[in-house]
Amino acid sequence: MSAPLAEFGLISSGASLIAAVAIGIAFGWTLERAGLGSARKLSAQFTLTDLTVFKVMFSAIVTAMLGTFFLGWLGVVDLRRVYVPETWLMPQLVGGLVFGAGFVVAGLCPGTSCVSAATGRVDGAAVMAGMFTGVLVTGLAFSSLQAFYESTARGSITLPELLHVPYGVVVFAVVLIALGGFRGAEWVEKRQ
Amino acid sequence: MKEARPYSNPYVAGVGLGLVLLAAFLVMGRGLGASGAFTSAAAGVTAVVSPARAAASPLLSRYLGGDGPWREWLLFELAGVAIGGFLSAWLAGRLKREVERGPRVSRGGRLAFAFGGGALMGLGAVLARGCTSGIALTGGALLGVGSWLFIGAAFAAAYAVAPLTRRLWR
Numbered sequence: 001m002s003a004p005l006a007e008f009g010l011i012s013s014g015a016s017l018i019a020a021v022a023i024g025i026a027f028g029w030t031l032e033r034a035g036l037g038s039a040r041k042l043s044a045q046f047t048l049t050d051l052t053v054f055k056v057m058f059s060a061i062v063t064a065m066l067g068t069f070f071l072g073w074l075g076v077v078d079l080r081r082v083y084v085p086e087t088w089l090m091p092q093l094v095g096g097l098v099f100g101a102g103f104v105v106a107g108l109c110p111g112t113s114c115v116s117a118a119t120g121r122v123d124g125a126a127v128m129a130g131m132f133t134g135v136l137v138t139g140l141a142f143s144s145l146q147a148f149y150e151s152t153a154r155g156s157i158t159l160p161e162l163l164h165v166p167y168g169v170v171v172f173a174v175v176l177i178a179l180g181g182f183r184g185a186e187w188v189e190k191r192q
Numbered sequence: 193m194k195e196a197r198p199y200s201n202p203y204v205a206g207v208g209l210g211l212v213l214l215a216a217f218l219v220m221g222r223g224l225g226a227s228g229a230f231t232s233a234a235a236g237v238t239a240v241v242s243p244a245r246a247a248a249s250p251l252l253s254r255y256l257g258g259d260g261p262w263r264e265w266l267l268f269e270l271a272g273v274a275i276g277g278f279l280s281a282w283l284a285g286r287l288k289r290e291v292e293r294g295p296r297v298s299r300g301g302r303l304a305f306a307f308g309g310g311a312l313m314g315l316g317a318v319l320a321r322g323c324t325s326g327i328a329l330t331g332g333a334l335l336g337v338g339s340w341l342f343i344g345a346a347f348a349a350a351y352a353v354a355p356l357t358r359r360l361w362r
Contacts, residue, residue: 004221007221011220016220017263017268019219020220023220024268024271024272024273024276025273026272028274028276028279028280029277029279031273033208034209039292043354044361047358052202055206056203057206059202059206060206060209060329063209063210064214064217064333065335067211082222083222083223084334085331085334085338087336087339087341089338092327092341092342093342095315095321096344097348098315098316099316100346100350101312101352101353102311103309104353105305105312106305106308107361108309109324110230110325111224113310114273118275119286120290121291122291123293124306128230129307130307131227133307133310134310134313135227136234136237137314138315139231140238142249142252143249145318145319146250157336157338158334158336159335159340162337
């Protein structure tokens, strides 16, 4: 099999937009099922009363990580053709700090705000409006940020490349850390 | 209206979300996203209101080539997210028109914080080249260095700010 399908020309550009809607529906569905369309539930992550955000996020990361690792190893998917988000050290450090502060003030992130709004919550729509305004203003004032935005580029570097450790070893370590994190999360919730 | 059903087990939902992400890798060779849809829409609106300003912004003009900002893949994906979220909530009896807020915050207050937090995330997501979906989930699963840096920074900042926002919910 040759995956990713779109990279091997097996999907037209029109079909890729249909795939986008289908993947989006499944994405929105799982977020809502987990309760992540609720700002109250997301905020509880940061007061350590309900760690659903952590549990969902890390079980998703571990699942997709194991899937790509084994399917790559079996030759089902060509991992060189799967786009790894590029690393820009300082912009992503500062961007992450600003984003995290905004996340806890808003109670929702960009994807979950869409779920919140779609299920009738007006605060979800307000987060979407704020998000739109934020990227618009940043886009219009971009020239003053551009030098910083383009600093400390490291390309599509991965943890195995950074640490000079085999891919499988890092995958195994992330699984162990996640399992430890899940045990810790259950302990923190039980303590309430 | 029938009683709202309880949410799924978080680990089951997480594995489901991981399989959706894996499907995106296998079909499209790219992961999930959300903030890029907002940037593309912002580029599209700016191009209508002030084409010169849109073209002058290296961030916004990036979305104006090719098929244009309204045929951006992430915009279709995010429309799907809204449909999927709606269907799931509808079938579980969870659709409800409300402003979700704590007992000590007014509706207007909650909406103002929601808007302000959203705007901060907009700035952060532009700098980081993505948000919880495109950088944290997608790059996290592919072991991208910048993605794990973003996850650490975002959680650290959220926990640092959380004591100040606690009274929004209690």
